[in-house]
Amino acid sequence: MLEKKLIGIDLGGTTIKFGILTPQGEVQQKWSIETDISEEGTKIVPDIIETIKHRLELYNMTTDEFIGIGMGTPGAVNIEQGSVIGAYNLNWKTEQPIRQQIESALGIPFVLDNDANVAALGERWMGAGNNNPDVAFMTLGTGVGGGIIAEGNLLHGVAGAAGEIGHITVDPTGFECTCGKRGCLETVASATGVVRVARQLSEEYAGESELKSMIDDGQEVTSKLVFDQAKADDPFAEMVVDKVCFYLGLACAHIGNMLNPSDIVIGGGVSAAGEFLREKIQRYFDEFTFKQVRESTAIKLAVLGNDAGIIGAASLALTFNEEK
Structure with missing residues (x-):
């Protein structure tokens, strides 16, 4: 049986970084897209969904091969609701129901947290923190x-x-x-x-x-x-x-x-x-x-440099799944 993977997303004001990782924290694929903050940031989540779908097709993978998706984001995060508010560098002025949109579109469990917290998880898991x-x-x-x-x-x-x-x-x-x-x-x-x-x-x-x-x-x-x-x-x-x-x-x-x-x-x-x-x-x-x-x-x-965000986001998804 194939080992299930994780997806880590590091959402920033200029670029969105993505990674596909093993549960042991090894980055197997990574890519990035530009962050389109036009029209009050309404294109950001659809762009995330579209690029993940595209990559899964490219790598001949299906959604049931994934444990979960984790994401680090600027702004104030409501972890229970899976939403963000006040991420002004993303042009998000109102509350964004991110988990609801991504889970309904991809059918993969989704969790998010503040980007600095997520980078901390990355350095702790696979970086200088030695787990x-x-x-x-x-x-x-x-x-x-x-x-x-x-x-x-x-x-x-x-x-x-x-x-x-x-x-x-x-x-x-x-x-x-x-x-x-x-x-x-x-x-x-x-x-x-x-x-x-x-x-x-x-x-x-x-x-x-x-x-x-x-x-x-x-x-x-x-x-x-x-x-x-x-x-x-x-x-x-x-x-x-x-x-x-x-x-x-x-x-x-x-x-x-x-x-x-x-x-x-x-x-x-x-x-x-x-x-x-x-x-x-x-x-x-x-x-x-x-x-x-x-x-x-x-x-x-x-x-870990620029990889801290995607690695930490993947660890967030792994931990979230283990606690469920």
Whole structure:
């Protein structure tokens, strides 16, 4: 008898990634399509259904060969209803009954969750988390998101807001966040946050620095440029990176002191700075944690890259099916 497969979907504002996986987490096929957010996003779910049907025909597969479909999506997710609301980058202003549409069209069990939670599941299952039962995941990109798996369970909280690592307060008098409060990690450690810190610190920095000169000249500055300059021993860029890593180390220490996971995994575009970033976060993490946490919780870099979403979504479908 053939082993049944899983489908993982990573729904983003510009592309939708798909994967067909084994129950052991091996990606056997993957593809992507553009996200068509026109007409208030009404084409997104029909496009998902159409491309899955097309691929199953292409691979000569039938729907009964699948355990389930899992999907990660932006926005506020109602897991019980299988619906999403407030995914503004998808142009979804009203509640979207996604599960109902996909299950009725394909006849395969469907489950969805927030995209950061799903990426956390991916890194925990097949990535840096080594399938450990206690893993926290932090993604540093346009914003700062995250997900927390504790004793094998993905945490959601009473309002679905568990794992919102980007809103840990790291500077009570700091920058205003889009959430309405001040000093959130997202304001200083996202891609735009790193640049914001650089601009603020440049006002008082008087030494020689190529990065400082670029800011003063009004040139475009990115988080990647800040880290590249720091790696090239630009003293001002080093100061900026040190400040950002102070905030990240403090936030990781809060997570460590409260949850004591085996791993805090850091992913997303900013994490491309690699070991240079990780070791600086580690230094501050060690400073702000107590002995038992310091010796048992590891700071790691994510390893799955763009595949974290589809792998995590597949694991969501696998777990959902096992619990039924």
